[in-house]
Amino acid sequence: MITQQEEYSLIDKILAGDQQPYSILVDGYKSYAFTIAFKILGNRPEAEEAAQDAFIKAFRYLKTFNRTAKFSTWLYRIVFNTAISYKRKSKPAFQRIENTIVEYSDKADKQMERDDKQHYVGKAMESLNEADRLAIQLFYIKEFSLEEVAETMGQNMNTLKVRIHRARLRLGDELKKLLKEEALTL
Amino acid sequence: MKKVSVEKEEQLLRYLDGELDAQTCQSLEEEIQQSELLNTRLEELRLVQSVLVQKARLETPSKNFTQKVMSGLDRNPVASFFTPRKGLLLFFGSLIASGIALALLSAGVFDGPTAPLVLDSPLTTDWLKTPSLSIPFNGKILVNGILILNLALAFVVLDRTVLKPLFQKRASVI
Numbered sequence: 001m002i003t004q005q006e007e008y009s010l011i012d013k014i015l016a017g018d019q020q021p022y023s024i025l026v027d028g029y030k031s032y033a034f035t036i037a038f039k040i041l042g043n044r045p046e047a048e049e050a051a052q053d054a055f056i057k058a059f060r061y062l063k064t065f066n067r068t069a070k071f072s073t074w075l076y077r078i079v080f081n082t083a084i085s086y087k088r089k090s091k092p093a094f095q096r097i098e099n100t101i102v103e104y105s106d107k108a109d110k111q112m113e114r115d116d117k118q119h120y121v122g123k124a125m126e127s128l129n130e131a132d133r134l135a136i137q138l139f140y141i142k143e144f145s146l147e148e149v150a151e152t153m154g155q156n157m158n159t160l161k162v163r164i165h166r167a168r169l170r171l172g173d174e175l176k177k178l179l180k181e182e183a184l185t186l
Numbered sequence: 187m188k189k190v191s192v193e194k195e196e197q198l199l200r201y202l203d204g205e206l207d208a209q210t211c212q213s214l215e216e217e218i219q220q221s222e223l224l225n226t227r228l229e230e231l232r233l234v235q236s237v238l239v240q241k242a243r244l245e246t247p248s249k250n251f252t253q254k255v256m257s258g259l260d261r262n263p264v265a266s267f268f269t270p271r272k273g274l275l276l277f278f279g280s281l282i283a284s285g286i287a288l289a290l291l292s293a294g295v296f297d298g299p300t301a302p303l304v305l306d307s308p309l310t311t312d313w314l315k316t317p318s319l320s321i322p323f324n325g326k327i328l329v330n331g332i333l334i335l336n337l338a339l340a341f342v343v344l345d346r347t348v349l350k351p352l353f354q355k356r357a358s359v360i
Binding site for chain 1: 233244256261
């Protein structure tokens, strides 16, 4: 991980006209940027394009980075806004049935059970609004701090905490409902 | 049907996050053991938590991600011709043009009788001796049409170049 001082010295070099140090910043933050874009867009190729676009935008506007915040949070905000605008432009992709790979695998019971849990929680997640869903997904990624998630989403920390608590309770409710429905159909 | 209170639910979440002190933790655990309702709710929330933790990981982009970004740095951004400034200028220009046309209309410049447009050239009169071709023309109707079109265009320009980007910028902050 790059320290803040190293980051600033890289930024100084980039602003002086040397593009190459930017690759160190891209390498350092590409997974974080891609994850944010992926959580918003839910589609890998589009998320990759949005994250790359965000890095290019960040490079162009690097001189406006005033160093009062961390470079990472400034970058994540750009990624967040870029991914949101990609989401607005994109239409849901149609997946042909013949392109859907159906694999047979002899999974162990434990794996099946885990997949079931994931399936139900995933379904319950659909009931959340976009902002709640994104907040809760980013909150659980240990590499993002609560402060970073709040700044990326342009929200106050307390508001975000409330949002995450509310979303977890809602997920619990939805899960109960789904499992009840499932039990009735059996 | 009985429901767990909001305060208790909050406490359960803090319990799962490990944010409760030892004493509160112990008393809550005793409460959970005695209450089927609390126990069920805790299990639901624990399940949600465990799945979210399992799913929470950093995603890895493609191997040539950095290379693609670096090669895109020199690409010139596609600048839109209609910047908000140009859009506003065009909008006010259209309004001024419409204002002038309206002033002329109200001054009665286009109130004259319908005049035929006579396509009369020396060629047709001197050599071919064919009857002159005339088209009835009403200046007032034409100017009214242009005026309406101009105003509609002005508002489209205002919407596309100023209002839409402004609202998009605001809406990007959820």
